[in-house]
Amino acid sequence: MNSIADNLGTVTRRIQKATQAAGRPDGAVSLLAVSKTHPPSAIRDAATAGQRRFGENYLQEALEKMEALSDLSDLEWHFIGPIQSNKTRDIAARFDWVHSVDRLKIARRLSDQRPAGMAPLRICLQVNIDREASKSGADPDEVPALARDIAALENLELAGLMVIPDPNQAESSLRASFRRLAGLLATLQEQTTDGPIPQTLSMGMSGDLEIAIAEGATLVRVGSALFGPRG
Numbered sequence: 001m002n003s004i005a006d007n008l009g010t011v012t013r014r015i016q017k018a019t020q021a022a023g024r025p026d027g028a029v030s031l032l033a034v035s036k037t038h039p040p041s042a043i044r045d046a047a048t049a050g051q052r053r054f055g056e057n058y059l060q061e062a063l064e065k066m067e068a069l070s071d072l073s074d075l076e077w078h079f080i081g082p083i084q085s086n087k088t089r090d091i092a093a094r095f096d097w098v099h100s101v102d103r104l105k106i107a108r109r110l111s112d113q114r115p116a117g118m119a120p121l122r123i124c125l126q127v128n129i130d131r132e133a134s135k136s137g138a139d140p141d142e143v144p145a146l147a148r149d150i151a152a153l154e155n156l157e158l159a160g161l162m163v164i165p166d167p168n169q170a171e172s173s174l175r176a177s178f179r180r181l182a183g184l185l186a187t188l189q190e191q192t193t194d195g196p197i198p199q200t201l202s203m204g205m206s207g208d209l210e211i212a213i214a215e216g217a218t219l220v221r222v223g224s225a226l227f228g229p230r231g
């Protein structure tokens with residue numbers, strides 16, 4: 001089995017190659033290492049190899065890992081899993097980013113519960129771009145209004161949009177989904193008249209990061225290609 005450091009090198013080269021192929025500048029795409037179900041030692045190995053941004057899906061598991069890794073002070077933590085109302089307080093206090101916000105009620109709670117003195121919590125609005133009935137994410141039609149309301153919340157910064165497309169679709173329709181998300185971000189950028197302009201397109205995973213980067217991803221969320229299969 002390859003080491004995590006080897007995998008990190010491979011994924012980094014994939015990202016660089018796809019970024020260049022798309023004619024985009026070096027460094028245009030950052031890597032979020034998705035460490036769900038993997039032990040703190042795996043995160044430590046990746047951190048030793050230079051990785052700083054980590055994504056977690058389950059709050060309790062994430063808090064335990066943060067505790068075990070508290071000697072590593074410069075890690076950036078991203079919450080990417082479904083959010084229940086009773087979890088927002090710890091998410092607001094312990095994370096730097098949240099990618100999975102899809103309704104205003106949750107955004108309001110995160111803003112209200114962000115501790116005083118911390119930087120604004122960076123938010124990606126999750127979009128159900130394929131309008132799958134069973135999936136989380138805001139309907140694309142709701143995105144402009146929801147984005148405006150989230151951007152107005154005091155302790156949040158609307159950083160951009162996130163999508164988890166249906167993995168069982170043909171490459172051409174996957175590509176079209178990513179392209180629609182990029183179009184929605186462009187609309188938000190045009191509608192932003194004051195405050196920071198949202199820049200983040202959180203899209204692409206181990207199997208499809210090249211397609212996502214070709215369509216404008218600025219952050220890819222990669223789990224199994226770095227840490228191996230999940231048990």
Ligand SMILES: *Cc1c(COP(=O)(O)O)cnc(C)c1O
Pocket residue numbers: 034036057080081164205206207221222223224225
């Ligand atoms: C697990 C997960 C990933 C990583 O998926 P891989 O296919 O293992 O790279 C990315 N994003 C989200 C939201 C996830 O839950």
